[in-house]
Amino acid sequence: MSVLVVARWTVLEARRRRLLLAGVVLSVAFVALFVVGFYLLYRTQQRALLEEQATGAGPPGGFDAREELLAMSTILVILGLYGVQFLAALLGLFLGVASVSPEIDSGALHAVLARPLSRLQYLLGRFLALAGLLAAYVVVMSGALLLTARVVAGYQPGDALRVVGLMILQVLILLAVSLLGSTVLPTLANGVVMLVLFGLAWLGGIIGFVGTIPPGNELMANLGTAVSLLLPADAVWRGASYYVLPPSFLVATSFAGGGGDLEFGLPFGSTTPMAPAMLAWALAYPVACLTLAVAAFRRRDL
Amino acid sequence: MSRTASAEQAEAVAGTGSEVPAIATSGLHKAYGARVALHDLTLRVQPGEVFGFLGPNGAGKTTAMKILLGLVRPSGGEALVFDRPPAEPAARRRVGYLPEHFRFQEWATGEELLDFHGRLAGMGAPERAGRIPELLERVGLAGRGGERVRRYSKGMTQRLGLALALLHRPDLVLLDEPTSALDPVGRREVRELVRELADAGVTVFLNSHLLTEVEAVCDRVAIVSQGRVVASGPLDDLAGAVTQLRVLADRVDRQLLALLGRHGEVARVEGTAVTLAVDTLDVAPDLARLLVTSGYRLYGLVPVQRSLEDIFVDLVGEVREG
Numbered sequence: 001m002s003v004l005v006v007a008r009w010t011v012l013e014a015r016r017r018r019l020l021l022a023g024v025v026l027s028v029a030f031v032a033l034f035v036v037g038f039y040l041l042y043r044t045q046q047r048a049l050l051e052e053q054a055t056g057a058g059p060p061g062g063f064d065a066r067e068e069l070l071a072m073s074t075i076l077v078i079l080g081l082y083g084v085q086f087l088a089a090l091l092g093l094f095l096g097v098a099s100v101s102p103e104i105d106s107g108a109l110h111a112v113l114a115r116p117l118s119r120l121q122y123l124l125g126r127f128l129a130l131a132g133l134l135a136a137y138v139v140v141m142s143g144a145l146l147l148t149a150r151v152v153a154g155y156q157p158g159d160a161l162r163v164v165g166l167m168i169l170q171v172l173i174l175l176a177v178s179l180l181g182s183t184v185l186p187t188l189a190n191g192v193v194m195l196v197l198f199g200l201a202w203l204g205g206i207i208g209f210v211g212t213i214p215p216g217n218e219l220m221a222n223l224g225t226a227v228s229l230l231l232p233a234d235a236v237w238r239g240a241s242y243y244v245l246p247p248s249f250l251v252a253t254s255f256a257g258g259g260g261d262l263e264f265g266l267p268f269g270s271t272t273p274m275a276p277a278m279l280a281w282a283l284a285y286p287v288a289c290l291t292l293a294v295a296a297f298r299r300r301d302l
Numbered sequence: 303m304s305r306t307a308s309a310e311q312a313e314a315v316a317g318t319g320s321e322v323p324a325i326a327t328s329g330l331h332k333a334y335g336a337r338v339a340l341h342d343l344t345l346r347v348q349p350g351e352v353f354g355f356l357g358p359n360g361a362g363k364t365t366a367m368k369i370l371l372g373l374v375r376p377s378g379g380e381a382l383v384f385d386r387p388p389a390e391p392a393a394r395r396r397v398g399y400l401p402e403h404f405r406f407q408e409w410a411t412g413e414e415l416l417d418f419h420g421r422l423a424g425m426g427a428p429e430r431a432g433r434i435p436e437l438l439e440r441v442g443l444a445g446r447g448g449e450r451v452r453r454y455s456k457g458m459t460q461r462l463g464l465a466l467a468l469l470h471r472p473d474l475v476l477l478d479e480p481t482s483a484l485d486p487v488g489r490r491e492v493r494e495l496v497r498e499l500a501d502a503g504v505t506v507f508l509n510s511h512l513l514t515e516v517e518a519v520c521d522r523v524a525i526v527s528q529g530r531v532v533a534s535g536p537l538d539d540l541a542g543a544v545t546q547l548r549v550l551a552d553r554v555d556r557q558l559l560a561l562l563g564r565h566g567e568v569a570r571v572e573g574t575a576v577t578l579a580v581d582t583l584d585v586a587p588d589l590a591r592l593l594v595t596s597g598y599r600l601y602g603l604v605p606v607q608r609s610l611e612d613i614f615v616d617l618v619g620e621v622r623e624g
Contacts, residue, residue, distance in 0.1 A: 012410070118391045
């Protein structure tokens with residue numbers, strides 16, 4: 001009950017601080033940009049390809065027009081979703097960083113925690129409300145992008161549910177870790193630490209990707225994995241991006257295999273699914289962060 | 303000073319009622335690293351009492367209060383609120399609290415804040431709907447409840463804090479410097495409020511460094527300095543522990559001081575006024591006769607009750623020097 005009271009209060013806070021308004025306005029702008037961009041690019045490319053086909057000047061020994069359009073759509077969708085996950089990730093970090101420590105610093109928490117409310121209930125209420133807002137954000141944004149691609153290009157991702165689910169998981173990871181930081185660090189210090197961690201995780205993803213470029217570099221791949229263990233956010237996004245790929249595209253990729261000249265290995269996405277062990281770690285990660293946050297917060301003098 | 307409190311004395315002063323005390327601490331200790339905020343605090347506050355916790359800034363008053371609310375974990379000793387450790391959320395159900403800096407979520411309106419706290423305190427919707435306007439009116443914020451706390455003046459915010467503390471009709475109210483932001487009128491209103499609470503049987507634990515405030519409303523006080531209780535007891539006992547006579551004569555010379563010294567201890571000499579500490583006021587008539595027969599012209603011989611401020615300054619000064 002108290003958890004819900006705190007959650008409701010947190011949502012009211014987001015509304016009052018114009019967080020929701022700002023989020024909605026910026027997101028609408030982002031989606032509009034994607035819709036226009038995707039539509040124009042797709043139509044232009046479609047027309048060009050049809051003309052080429054009509055004059056018999058198709059690409060030598062490569063894909064036909066439909067496959068090429070599919071490849072382009074895939075890259076555009078992954079890029080768009082990459083933007084969404086980046087925005088959502090930053091939002092998650094900011095909301096988490098601002099979740100507890102500013103209230104401690106201002107003293108506003110004293111009166112609240114003097115109520116018959118446990119620290120666990122308080123943290124859980126905060127987390128649930130912010131997680132709900134972020135999840136809604138991811139669902140609406142990625143839904144809008146996928147819908148656009150479907151309407152304009154008839155694009156079908158490999159598994160839309162898993163895409164959205166994993167993207168939500170990624171945001172929850174970032175929210176949980178920054179909320180943990182918010183219970184033990186001052187706001188500014190936590191913000192810096194979280195941005196560095198986030199950057200590191202991104203870099204870890206890139207290093208891991210470079211490690212997979214043939215002939216492959218095991219050390220780099222392992223380094224990437226190690227960084228992902230520290231903060232599995234980027235790894236989860238890569239896991240999500242795999243399910244963006246349409247099934248036929250996956251087949252084409254594996255056929256294109258070693259000799260293909262298309263950019264199938266995407267630096268900001270993945271053409272292989274997430275390792276089950278990494279997925280398990282990513283699922284356990286927010287739970288562990290919250291558990292640690294509660295333990296740390298219980299011991300903290302206000 | 304004979305009233306330096308030890309644990310036994312504190313308990314003796316508080317009496318030994320069989321009722322569950324509103325507040326009971328024993329050997330409460332809090333250290334932040336090397337800095338000790340609270341030494342060995344032993345207190346007992348009975349239900350219905352108005353208890354003043356008095357001390358200079360940094361004496362450990364706020365730390366003690368925060369321990370009683372579960373906001374701070376003691377490093378040693380035990381604290382009980384209505385017989386339960388305050389770290390348990392349920393122990394705080396009957397407690398209202400006005401924090402020292404009365405900072406609240408500034409983005410909310412006063413009414414929203416009261417509603418939130420009412421929900422946390424377990425009040426139902428009809429109860430909140432009735433109680434919130436009533437309280438806003440009571441603390442002088444009628445008609446201002448719909449404004450954001452950000453726009454409130456300091457005094458208004460403190461009034462809102464009082465409303466929050468009293469919202470759920472608690473049995474124990476902890477007020478940390480409740481009038482720090484109020485003007486003289488506001489201070490008097492708070493004093494009246496505290497008296498009303500006392501009349502209604504509510505226990506009030508008041509932190510203050512304002513002596514007049516404590517003097518005006520408290521049944522019992524504890525004076526703390528540098529984390530220790532240096533005196534405690536009913537206000538009258540503390541103030542009446544030493545009786546003084548103020549002697550106004552036409553001249554002060556060695557002979558006069560010697561005469562006075564036979565009946566008490568000369569505390570101060572200011573011009574032609576001598577303050578004499580005596581065991582009992584019964585010496586006054588004899589002293590008057592003696593002075594007159596010795597050739598002094600006597601302008602006044604007035605019993606002086608020591609104010610809480612005198613006691614406070616003496617005690618706190620002693621601790622600082624020692």
